[in-house]
Amino acid sequence: MQANSASGIAVSDECKLKFLELKAKRNHRYIIFKIDDKVQRVMVEKVGSHEETYEDFSNSLPDNECRYSVFDYDFTTDENCHKSKIFFIAWSPDTARVRTKMLYASSKDRFKRELDGIQVELQATDPSEMSWDILKSRAL
Numbered sequence: 001m002q003a004n005s006a007s008g009i010a011v012s013d014e015c016k017l018k019f020l021e022l023k024a025k026r027n028h029r030y031i032i033f034k035i036d037d038k039v040q041r042v043m044v045e046k047v048g049s050h051e052e053t054y055e056d057f058s059n060s061l062p063d064n065e066c067r068y069s070v071f072d073y074d075f076t077t078d079e080n081c082h083k084s085k086i087f088f089i090a091w092s093p094d095t096a097r098v099r100t101k102m103l104y105a106s107s108k109d110r111f112k113r114e115l116d117g118i119q120v121e122l123q124a125t126d127p128s129e130m131s132w133d134i135l136k137s138r139a140l
Contacts, residue, residue: 009041010040010042011042011110012042014044015033015042015044015111015115023117028048028049029050029051029052029056030048030052030057030060031044031046031047031048031069031070032061032068033068034065034067034068035066035103035107042068042107048060054071054132058127063095064096066092066093066103068088068090068104070086071089071135072084072085072086073085075136075139077140087120087122088120089121089122089130090122090124092123122135
């Protein structure tokens with residue numbers, strides 16, 4: 001585990017492990033990650049089962065705290081081809097503390113590099129910026 005030179009934040013092995021499970025086995029719908037300020041490390045906060053919906057996922061994001069998350073978006077193309085895209089969503093609501101927003105912003109690229117296989121990135125400050133329609137349009 002290496003610390004991020006920009007922010008000093010490390011990434012727990014569990015983050016990488018859960019992401020690999022989502023990517024390779026498709027046994028999670030989403031993962032929500034949280035920076036634990038006390039130990040200066042990104043941790044897994046919640047893992048959503050494959051049966052959970054996008055609504056379950058978005059309801060799991062706190063109203064006034066930042067989070068990183070990945071969401072496995074399944075869709076069918078116009079040619080009736082089943083596909084999946086892994087979204088990385090950086091959740092940074094306007095109501096979060098400035099220091100927290102800065103910490104998440106400065107650690108994001110380093111954390112994202114640890115998760116090999118992200119296909120689309122979204123930055124959201126409120127739920128409308130990560131609506132189902134936006135995911136759909138970005139997936140194609």
